Amino acid sequence: MKNAEISTIYSTPDLAGKSHAYAEGHSMQLPRHITEYHAAISAERNDSLMLTSNLQSRLHIFLARAFGVKRVIDVGLFVGYSAMVWAHAVGPDGLVTGLEISDEYERVARNAFVTRGINNVQTVVGDAGKSIPTLVSETPYDAVFLDANKEAYPDYLAQLLSLSKPESKQRLLRPGALIIADNVLRWGHIPDPSLTTSYWASEELKNKELEGLRRFNDTCAADPRLEVVMLPVWDGVSLIRLLD
């Protein structure tokens, strides 16, 4: 719908919900082990809000296949749902590297992969800022999914770019790599700083996250090495391409 404002497309939350369900019903199907894992986490865990949605996952799979993605870094593994989606997208001969600071979450994720016979995911426990530089090898990655601590997005982006210089013999990301960043609109708080709703444990955390996301979004839009499309869907998703 050309020039339509997003707020005027769906006049009620009910209509937005119906449209989402319809879109889901008319998109590619996900394998059952993925939808079942999503449902199990949603039913059993009180931190399941951190999950990406099944519809967003279809976009990830679509993009991975369109971009020829075989190697992905999943920054913010949580209990392994998004990594499981990437594992499906890249196929058994691909590789997903999941980075997670919590050894408890990583253990749950690893167990989920083992019990489902998924063996193309490797996990690294620790602060992603420390793990990312260790991933440079002979074979660059094709894609990154940023979904960990929002305040560190600018640092993660700076690392990805500085470890993927055109003149370098070894680089972390290949030219043309895809970076997908989740939560870039943060419930509308990024475009509207006057919002008073708060989902954060403290004002300090809120301010840190929002400041980090704003800096990240501004950098992506301004950096000549990057091409970005920010989608105002879900919690805001930026699709970023490394040009060189």
Ligand SMILES: C[S@@+](CC[C@H](N)C(=O)[O-])C[C@H]1O[C@@H](n2cnc3c(N)ncnc32)[C@H](O)[C@@H]1O
């Ligand atoms: C929103 S959740 C990720 C959800 C996951 N991508 C999915 O959709 O299944 C964010 C995760 O990032 C992890 N995290 C937070 N800070 C981190 C850091 N500095 N390094 C690595 N992981 C971190 C959290 O423990 C949490 O599991």
